[in-house]
Amino acid sequence: MRYLRYNMILFVAVAALLAVFGSNRSIVSSQEAAREDQKRPAFALLVGISNYKSKDITRIDGCENNVPALSETLTRDYGFPAANVKTLVNEAATRDAIIGEFQKHLLANAKAAAENKVEAAIVFYFCGHGSQYPDQDGDENDGLDETFVPYDARTGDVFDILDDEFDDLKTDLRPFTSNAVFILESCHSGTGTRGDNSDKLASQETDADKRKRTAYKRRHPPSGPSDAMTYTEIAASLSYNTAKSETAAFCKCDKPMSLMTRALVQALKRSTPNTTYRSLMREVSTEVATHSRQEPQLEGSRDTVLFGGAAKRSTPFIEIESVMADGRIVIRAGIIHGLKTGSQVSVYSSESATNTGRDGWLVNGVVERVGNTTSVVRLPSEKEQPDAGKVKVTSRVVLASPVFGGGPLIADLGPMTGDTATLPRSVAASLEKDGLVENGMVKFDTAASGGSLTLRRGKVKDITTDRRFLAPLKPRTVCEGDELKTLTENERYPVAEKEVFYLTDGADSRPLYGMTFDPEDASAAEKIASLIRDHAYMRNLRGLDNKASSLPGQIKVTLNSIPSDAIIEGCKDGKITYRPDRDKFRGFQQISDGKTPIGSFFQLNIKNISGDIRRKENEFASGEAFHIAVLALTNRGEIRNAYGSSGANDALQDGKDINITLRMTEPVGIERFVIVVSKDLIDLSFYETRGRRNSASLLERLLTRSGEATRDARSVIDAPDRWGVIHMELNITDGR
Numbered sequence: 164m165r166y167l168r169y170n171m172i173l174f175v176a177v178a179a180l181l182a183v184f185g186s187n188r189s190i191v192s193s194q195e196a197a198r199e200d201q202k203r204p205a206f207a208l209l210v211g212i213s214n215y216k217s218k219d220i221t222r223i224d225g226c227e228n229n230v231p232a233l234s235e236t237l238t239r240d241y242g243f244p245a246a247n248v249k250t251l252v253n254e255a256a257t258r259d260a261i262i263g264e265f266q267k268h269l270l271a272n273a274k275a276a277a278e279n280k281v282e283a284a285i286v287f288y289f290c291g292h293g294s295q296y297p298d299q300d301g302d303e304n305d306g307l308d309e310t311f312v313p314y315d316a317r318t319g320d321v322f323d324i325l326d327d328e329f330d331d332l333k334t335d336l337r338p339f340t341s342n343a344v345f346i347l348e349s350c351h352s353g354t355g356t357r358g359d360n361s362d363k364l365a366s367q368e369t370d371a372d373k374r375k376r377t378a379y380k381r382r383h384p385p386s387g388p389s390d391a392m393t394y395t396e397i398a399a400s401l402s403y404n405t406a407k408s409e410t411a412a413f414c415k416c417d418k419p420m421s422l423m424t425r426a427l428v429q430a431l432k433r434s435t436p437n438t439t440y441r442s443l444m445r446e447v448s449t450e451v452a453t454h455s456r457q458e459p460q461l462e463g464s465r466d467t468v469l470f471g472g473a474a475k476r477s478t479p480f481i482e483i484e485s486v487m488a489d490g491r492i493v494i495r496a497g498i499i500h501g502l503k504t505g506s507q508v509s510v511y512s513s514e515s516a517t518n519t520g521r522d523g524w525l526v527n528g529v530v531e532r533v534g535n536t537t538s539v540v541r542l543p544s545e546k547e548q549p550d551a552g553k554v555k556v557t558s559r560v561v562l563a564s565p566v567f568g569g570g571p572l573i574a575d576l577g578p579m580t581g582d583t584a585t586l587p588r589s590v591a592a593s594l595e596k597d598g599l600v601e602n603g604m605v606k607f608d609t610a611a612s613g614g615s616l617t618l619r620r621g622k623v624k625d626i627t628t629d630r631r632f633l634a635p636l637k638p639r640t641v642c643e644g645d646e647l648k649t650l651t652e653n654e655r656y657p658v659a660e661k662e663v664f665y666l667t668d669g670a671d672s673r674p675l676y677g678m679t680f681d682p683e684d685a686s687a688a689e690k691i692a693s694l695i696r697d698h699a700y701m702r703n704l705r706g707l708d709n710k711a712s713s714l715p716g717q718i719k720v721t722l723n724s725i726p727s728d729a730i731i732e733g734c735k736d737g738k739i740t741y742r743p744d745r746d747k748f749r750g751f752q753q754i755s756d757g758k759t760p761i762g763s764f765f766q767l768n769i770k771n772i773s774g775d776i777r778r779k780e781n782e783f784a785s786g787e788a789f790h791i792a793v794l795a796l797t798n799r800g801e802i803r804n805a806y807g808s809s810g811a812n813d814a815l816q817d818g819k820d821i822n823i824t825l826r827m828t829e830p831v832g833i834e835r836f837v838i839v840v841s842k843d844l845i846d847l848s849f850y851e852t853r854g855r856r857n858s859a860s861l862l863e864r865l866l867t868r869s870g871e872a873t874r875d876a877r878s879v880i881d882a883p884d885r886w887g888v889i890h891m892e893l894n895i896t897d898g899r
Contacts, residue, residue, distance in 0.1 A: 203282070204281060205241075205242070205243045205244070206272045206285055206286070207234070207237055207286035208249050208250075208287050208288070209248065209250045209288040210251045210252075210256050210261055211230035211251075211252050211288075212226050212252070213227040214253050215314060215316070216314055216316075217316065220316075224408055224409065224410055225408035225421040225425075226290035227252050228418040228419065229348065229425075232424070232428050233428060236431050237286065241469075243284075247272075253314060254314055257314050257321075258313040260313075261324065262332070266332070269285050270335055273336055282471070284342045284470040285342065286344045286346070287343070287344070290348035290349065290421055291311065291314075291349055292349060293309060293310065293347075293406070294310045294312055295309055296310050296376075308327060310325055310372075312324075317372055322374070322376045323372055331382045334386065337393050341392065342473060343394040344395045344397070344440075345395070346396075346397045348423055348424050349406055394463045395440050395463040395465065396461070397440070397461055399421065399422075399459055407421070407454070408422065409422065422454055423447060423459050425450075426447040426450035426451050429450065430443050430446040430501070433500065437468060438469055439466050439468055440461055440466070445890045448705070448833075452702070453702065456669070456671045456673075458832065458833050465757065481500075483555070483559075483560060484556075485556065486555065486556060490544060491539055491540060491541050492528070492539075493537055493540075494508070494538050494539075494560050495536065496537070496560075497536045497538050498534070498536075502530055502538050503533060506529070506564070507528070507530075508527065508530065508540055508560050508561060508563055509527050509528075509561045510527070510528060510560055511523045511560075511561065512553065512558055513559060519561070519713045521882060521884050525554055525558065526542055527548075527563065563710055571606035572606070572616060572699040572702060574594075574606070574608070574615065574617075574695060575615045575617045576591060577609065577618055579591065586618075586687065589692075590618070593689055594692050594696060597696060599696060604699045616675070616698065617666065619666070620682070621662065621665070622661065622662050623658065623661050624660065630652060630656050631830060631897055632830055633656055633829075634679070635828075636655060637655045638650075639828075642738055644734065645733065645735060645736075647731075647733065647734055663681060664679070664682060664687060665678065666678070666691065666694060666695070676830070677830035678799060701800075701802065704802070704835075705835065705890075707837060708888050709888060712886065712888075714789065714840040715887040715889045717776050717786075718789070719770045719772045720767060720768070720769055720891065721767075721770070722766075722768075722891070723752060724765045725763075730824070758895075759895060761828065761831065762826070764825065764826050766822055766825075767805075767823040767891075769793075769815070771789060771815045771819055772786075772817075773817050774817040786816075788815060788816045789815050790807070790840075791815050791838065792804070792807030793806040793836060794836070794837040794850065795836055796836070798829070798832045798895060802851070803850075804848060805823050807845065807846070827895045831896055831897050832895060835892045836892070837888060837890060840889065841885065842886070
């Protein structure tokens with residue numbers, strides 16, 4: 164990825180791609196909120212299929228357990244009346260029943276509400292096998308329709324439910340509500356591991372139905388971009404990925420769940436009245452990424468609050484069960500709410516109106532022990548933090564930051580002795596030199612299985628047949644003298660017969676980040692170590708947050724695409740040149756669907772709106788200057804400083820903005836951006852510099868250490884409003 168910086172003011176303003184998260188909750192339920200919900204009707208249809216009628220379709224342990232967990236969350240935490248939540252599990256989830264209940268329960272009730280001039284909140288959830296079928300009407304770029312596999316599919320004359328059929332149902336619903344959420348916990352293509360693999364994750368994808376079926380005749384034109392704001396769709400994976408379900412052996416529990424749904428339920432329990440779907444799915448994606456490389460997707464109306472605000476929730480917080488004499492407290496939240504050893508919390512007085520920022524803040528603490536529903540938190544002493552003595556049972560606890568990475572990254576590099584051990588030893592030595600082993604970021608284990616990072620060797624043709632998943636060796640466009648030249652695929656990608664090194668993550672057999680390494684390359688060990696190093700830090704950065712901070716709400720982020728010819732000027736002396744004249748930048752377009760094609764340019768505009776926010780409460784209030792740092796987590800497994808290092812971190816004054824221009828390169832997939840907002844000068848350049856260095860700030864200490872020994876109260880005595888985080892992501896596509 165190339166980074167270019169331009170000082171220009173964008174004329175396009177869009178809604179900020181952020182939301183300030185609230186806390187975990189035991190989380191305080193509100194009967195008053197439930198009564199408010201009933202004024203705005205809410206209906207849900209939840210489908211979960213673990214066992215199938217056809218013996219040729221494998222079992223998925225998680226689906227039947229997902230439904231009651233999600234149902235309980237909707238009714239208890241979001242005020243959906245129990246009678247309005249319809250469930251279809253296993254043999255009840257036939258093709259006719261799914262379509263029929265969608266029409267009778269969701270469509271009919273939404274229509275009735277609309278006739279009473281009330282917009283209903285609608286939720287449709289499907290968990291089961293997903294598959295594909297040859298497209299018969301020419302509306303799919305890849306020539307394949309995605310399908311949902313009902314209980315009785317592949318028996319008699321019963322076929323899968325085509326995405327075209329489902330799109331027609333969505334279109335039927337559209338005139339009556341724009342507050343519809345479709346949660347699709349199934350695979351969208353056929354890659355990955357199938358079936359239950361003992362201690363590994365199980366795929367929720369099954370082979371395609373080979374039988375010939377009558378072409379489906381659509382009742383409505385396909386949904387287009389103009390329809391995107393009328394619904395929100397959450398999918399468990401990309402169109403070419405598989406969704407994963409836990410097995411009993413994997414979760415070491417009696418009731419395994421699908422990875423995304425477990426993360427979704429946890430995130431819903433932690434959300435606030437202001438949480439948007441974009442914010443919710445960032446939490447979900449972070450949790451899923453710790454176990455699998457599947458990429459949960461969010462489409463449609465991303466920046467609306469959950470269920471359109473139909474479920475009015477009180478500001479959530481975790482209750483304190485007891486305050487112990489030694490300075491520890493027991494809180495009523497645990498594993499089910501997403502807490503882990505090392506999670507950081509902020510404690511507020513019962514008089515706090517917002518449970519964020521400095522309003523009523525008393526002290527920060529760190530979770531020492533975690534149970535299913537309770538946890539022990541260590542607080543600093545009164546000597547370190549005087550207000551620690553004011554913590555009472557009536558005080559309120561907010562989950563400020565999760566564990567960044569949740570412990571060391573387990574790496575299996577192969578035998579460290581013998582003739583083949585030269586490369587593994589060199590990789591290990593490089594990581595040890597960087598301090599990653601001492602800091603608890605990486606742990607070597609040749610006996611590891613399941614979720615470990617593994618070094619492998621093989622021919623390119625045996626690794627993958629789809630080049631979309633490989634990182635190219637050369638860029639698409641190069642200069643030959645003063646002329647631009649577009650290279651062919653064969654010039655850009657590794658030769659099919661070439662034997663290469665590559666890393667795999669857990670059960671995923673594809674190269675991590677599409678990267679391959681030439682055994683004949685003298686720097687191969689160093690490159691492999693760099694990828695492992697960045698991957699370990701990425702696990703931390705995906706979970707980086709400070710939910711008690713109010714700073715992200717004072718920053719506005721705008722995202723726009725830019726035509727290539729507005730950026731690239733040509734070639735000079737064998738190098739690509741870029742246009743320096745801002746007046747030649749034309750054709751900006753807002754990126755509304757979170758997608759951008761390979762090779763395209765886009766621009767982040769980051770504006771300080773603290774003055775505007777504060778003047779809503781006090782017309783004479785002034786804004787505040789903030790330091791900004793932007794990290795890009797690239798598709799190639801790299802962490803890049805897009806802004807904020809090398810002296811470019813002057814404070815961003817109120818009302819001013821900065822612009823960061825970037826270009827997207829292969830492979831396809833999710834590119835993530837971490838925007839850190841801080842009252843103090845921050846320097847995240849250590850991500851791009853090798854070797855040890857002393858951690859100068861609290862934030863840096865949190866980012867560079869995952870070991871148990873570093874998680875103590877002394878590292879979290881800072882106020883909650885010193886720094887905050889905004890997460891963004893782009894789905895890089897190849898236009899198919």
